[in-house]
Amino acid sequence: MTRADQAPRRDVVVVASGGLDSTTLAYWLGTEGWNLTLLGVDYGQRHCTELSFLKRTAAVLKAPYVQLEISDFGKRLAGTALTDERVDVPAGTYTDPSMKVTVVPHRNALLLDLAVGVAVSTRAEAVAFGAHSGDHPIYPDCRPEFVKAYAQMVAVSNEGFLADGFEVLAPFLNWTKADIVRLGAEVGVPFSDTWSCYRGGPRHCGECGTCTERKEAFVLAGVGDPTEYIDSGQD
């Protein structure tokens, strides 16, 4: 028996990127009885192609799609490979120290704060994002300590204005990406309609940190990977 059978539907604003994790999160929350609003943010990321994938997901899920533009912010951040064209996106895995250049400082707090503003304004009961355990080594704003501190901050920042029982949902926080792929396969995520690559080329590069992680996750999950990678042709 799913939650949808037990309780009235509640509203959630999902911080989503068009990537595998947040797309699976959206599909899954829908099956769990949440009314979704998908929030995409153009923060000047070079892989903003991800947002066109997100828009398609919103259409498929019949969920309102809100896109906010804060690309000025990305332009002000020197030294992060995701928004500064002078810095190369490294190849490798997320455990490599070289991957630190892909940190966009304080990004998740900012994205979640935009979602919270929209949620409070529309009386939604939750915000959600797709951080998982593979993000922990490099990205401090994907760790359990962050989610806990963030939820506490939101509660005091909006005291008297939040919907009853307001939650910051991060259900994949201690999952691996392979776990997410397995769940995605269960809830029918069309994986070829998701975008991971940080390099933002016409196809997934297959060698940057997020492509490497994506490939591995499908293998570990035992799920066929429909992604077309530049380095290996069709998988």
Place this chain on the structure above:
Amino acid sequence: MTRADQAPRRDVVVVASGGLDSTTLAYWLGTEGWNLTLLGVDYGQRHCTELSFLKRTAAVLKAPYVQLEISDFGKRLAGTALTDERVDVPAGTYTDPSMKVTVVPHRNALLLDLAVGVAVSTRAEAVAFGAHSGDHPIYPDCRPEFVKAYAQMVAVSNEGFLADGFEVLAPFLNWTKADIVRLGAEVGVPFSDTWSCYRGGPRHCGECGTCTERKEAFVLAGVGDPTEYIDSGQD
């Protein structure tokens, strides 16, 4: 002996609006030995005229001025008088329940996040904002509990990326606005070059919550008010 005589100068990103509080904050931090960057944010506020005042302050203080545009966000917030043209800015004082419509949900977290992102990227040692005790009754994100929770969240969100001793400064947190006016007079703030009015007309309206508070603060501080108010002519 001021701090400037004792220690090397450190860098701070000040969330500033062109209003009386944040302008005084900027002047004062400068005298205390901080290198300032002033951050103005266009979040779709109807009183965005304040940012032209801020720009002037930055020029006078010879401080870099960064303006970020997130007006998409303001457009998404239904029901707040500061960004929704369909909602009137009420007259009265900040203790009136009617003043709740001037709350922009989660605004300070968002503005501070932009400052933190810039600060981390430039290795600045602090962010600062000008919340004071007069803001507490209506604005939860101006209260001491918020500042404490926000600082904790920033520490974990950016673990390993913050400058040593990074601080979230809110030195006026338990001050009255009259205290701020007194300090402003001491450090030479040209008060006529600050903007408070939420209505954003050609001159201060003299009757909205922030105009009422501004007028009272000058009276209580015993400092001459150079502001031209529409309702009373020149003060």
